[in-house]
Structures are given as structure tokens and as C-alpha cells.
Amino acid sequence: MALSNIWVFAQAANGAPTSATLELLTKARSLGGAVSAFVVGDGAPIAAALGEYGAATVYSTGDLGGALPGVAGASAMKAVIDGGNAPDLIMFPQNYEGRDVMARLSVKLDRTVVTNNTDVIVDGDTVKVTTPVFGGNTLVTTGFTGAGPYLAAFRPKSFAAEAGGAAAGAVVAAPVPDLGATGGATVTAVHTEASTGPKLDEADIVVSGGRGLGEAAKFELVDDLAKLLKGAAGASRAIVDAGWVPYSMQVGQTGKVVKPNVYIACGISGATQHMVGMKGSKHIIAINKDQEAPIFGVADLGIVGDVHKVLPKLIEALQGR
């Protein structure tokens, strides 16, 4: 059995599909069978781009009118499935909305979820996904059993996005049914936090700070360096838990997984929890006082030194260029 019908949970930002969406479409295309994109929102404006990456069909719920995407998206998906168009596999991005939609849908379909995956293969009759555990040192492969749809979430940058060059996907309306009590939550205002640089999980360079910075105010050093390098600033769980920076900046097992060209860890010891989120980076630079810190075990360049001394000099040297 090959997969005959695959859905990709598709998202847009600034009028274009997100990079995670294009990555999943590219991978879905390679698995054979028909690929559809499911847009929780208005799919029409991005149908051309989704088609180019492999979506022959673009399901579109239309504007959610303030409903949260999790319950609205899952209900719309369930309605299409009940209508006789069940996919064999639904691929979700490992992010806020992806997790919420798959969670609601798993209960509606009474099917399991497998999250945090980095790969998927079809092996004979079995769909298998791979999940890194223990800081990425161990890879666990899980096979789905029983009937589909199989629900799997994938970390960003697990696959390379490549256009296939096909025509725009055909837009099919997938309206959100009446949500009843489950639809009680309503978005009343949207706040966009000023972010001048690239997104954390898409940036070419990521500079992250940890406990070694000593105090919240010193995170400025990380921010300044990230800006100078036109990169994004990230953080270890320790300083997110301490309330220095928001959860959205957390790099790690719980948090975001990044795979930039260059990752600079400042005052981060390299707990397993953090390593799983950054070990896939192409080049790693670590600055830490403790020579024994595990982060040095994965760094291409390790500086045993005080971030309070090294970072200001580094910033000054880069400013002078």
C-alpha cells in the first residue's frame, strides 16, 4: 500500500505559505499519492504557491471570525473526512496551531498522535515516523497500526522545501460546522510584537542566551549580537522559566527546534533539553565559563570565557566593520 491521499496542515504568514508548510508539502509529494493542503483560514490567496509545492487540492475553511484555530480546524477537517474524503496521513507542523488542531482531531477520530518527528517513510504497508529523544542522541521509529488517518507532527526544517512547479491547487470550501460549547473561546484582539529580525526557527543565524548571563538585563548582549548578525535571538529553558524572556524564544525539546547555519550559545551549559533544539545547526559556537560544560562537546568553536567579557568585545568588533 502506498499512501493514496495525504493532507498537509497549511499555514500562511504575510500572505505566503510558511516555510514549514512548504517543507511538509515537498515531503508529502515524495510519498506518492494525491496531496492536499488544508488551510484553516482563507486558502484562496495562497492556492498558487501551495500548488507549486504539490497541493493539487486546497481545502479552505474561510475566515474563522475570531474562533481559535484548534477546534475550528479540527471540526472542519472532521466534516470533510465524514463526507467521504478521508486521507491516509495528515502531516502537521510542530507549532501552536498544528498541535491544537491535531489534538482536537485525534479525539474526534479516536486516533493516536505522534509528535516531534523529523522523518516519515512508507515501508511496505506501514507508515513509520522518526522522533529524536534524549537530546537527539537516540532516534525512535514508530509505525502506525490500524486504520488511518494517521496524525503526525513534524519539527520545522526536517525536510528541504523544493517547488514541484505544478499549477495552483483547486480551492475546495471546507466550512467550519457549528462548534457548540467547544467554540466558546473568541479572539478579541491581536498583538504583534515588534520583531525586526527574522523568525527564530527560520533565521540563518541564531544567538541564544542562558543562565550564564547572570541577570535578565544582560540579555541585551544577546539581542545586540543577534541584530548585528541579522539573526534571531533565542533562549535556554532556564531563563524562560525564570521569566527573563517569553516562551516564544525558547530553544529546546520543549520550545523551538532551530537548524540555522550558525548557532551561538552564550552562557548556556548545554542541558539535554536545550541540545535537542539546536544540535542540528550547521555550525555551533559556544561561549561558557565552565570548561566542562556539555555544550563544548557539540561546538565547532568553543570559547571558555566569561560572556560578560567576550560578548561586549565581540559586539564592538562587529560594530566596527
Add this chain to the structure above:
Amino acid sequence: MIVCVKQIPDPALPGELDASTNTLKRDGKLILDESDSYGVEMALQLVDAAGGGEVSIVSMAPNGEVSGMRTALAMGAAKGVLVSDPTLAGSDALTTAKVLAAATQKLGGADLIIAGTESSDGYTGTVPEQMAEVLGLPSVTFAKSVAVDGGALKVNRQTEEGYDEVTCPMPAVVSVTAGVVEPRYPSFKGIMAAKSKPLDTVTAADLGVTPVGWGGADQSIVDVAQAPAREAGEVVVDEGDAHLKVVAFLEGLKVI
């Protein structure tokens, strides 16, 4: 108010897979997942702000371990229900959600059910939203702040770009992100009081849930392999000019 908590192996110790089932070993001493301490704190603060009410905790474990739950009771929760049953070993997130949802119903339901966004050991990250669906409730996930205004919740919800203000009627399920409140340390008095607080242990059958365990979760682990190791590179001790090493390294990569 009910808070869902998980007791996990100490994250400071190296994790291990059970050789026969390829799932995470959880048979040693378990502690309260730090991610859940934010939920407990949030609930205690909301009860304080409301001037009344009670915080209960629910948890699930394949054994009778309660030390992590006692920590939550020592922080100020009033009582707890542990669903403990060897048949729950190997449960997936969906079964966990069904069991916890049933446990909240055993407690008589709640105006608000709070959970962390994901556990620190399994980190599937779907259980709160799955519970909401099982219970037929609205939900707000990834909450940065929660307030009760009249009969409704006012939640600031984390998004990729910033945050959304969300209103939600109660009863509801809310998942809270780490770091949003400062979890209190249990006082000595709290620790002593926790020893005598009611902590019921029930089985899955008591709740009318049929666990599917290892076999029936619609998934099976077919392979465990070591990932290719990453080699350590050059390590230099800063003598006052190590920043130049970094500059040269970045130049070599042509990123500056």
C-alpha cells in the same frame, strides 16, 4: 479549579528506555514536573484573586507514586486524585487525556481546568486540548496570563507573532506556558499539612475508562537507533582576545 500534573523521572538524571517495550523508564522516584508547577501556581493565584474556591489536582501514573503530587499539595492545593493502574503503562496522549478527563469528572468537574503545555519527559504537547475535546469544553492553549472577569476568562495567548487576547466562558480548559508566574516554594508548614491532605487513588476501571496500554495505541515502536554523534571542535580559553577567534570563524563562513 482543577490542575493536571505529571510526575516524571528527575530530568537531571539521564533518561533510559525500557529494553522490552522501548518506552521511557518511569519506575524510579518521580518528582513534580516543573512545567506543571506554573499551572499549580496560576490556579492558587486565581483562587486568591477570586477570594474563594479550591484547587484540586489530578494525575496519572502506572504505579502508586505520589511524591510529586504531595509537592503540589504542599504548595497549597487542597486535594488530589491519582489514577494509578498498571494497565495504564504505555498509554498514549489520547488515552491519558481520556483518563484525566474522567478523573476531573470524578472530582465533580470544575470551572477551570489548568494544565502545562507539555510535559518535560514525553512532551507530546496535546493532552490539554484533547481533554477539552473529550469533555466537550472550550479551551485556550499556550496562555501567558489568565484572569477571571465576571463569569468569563480573559487570557493572553502566545502566538508565533506575539499574543492574542481571548475571552472564554467557563467551564474551560487552559494550558499555561512556562515562566509566566513564579511558582512558590512549599513552606515547612505546607509540607507538613500536605501529608494529611486527601489524596485518593483510583483505577482506570473505577473511572469507566478502558486503557489500551502497549498494544492498542494505534502505534508501535519498531526501531531504536543511535543518532550520528557530533564531533567537538576547537576549544580555546579566553585570554582577552577570544572574540577575535569568533570573528575569524564567522568570516570563514562568509556570514559577515
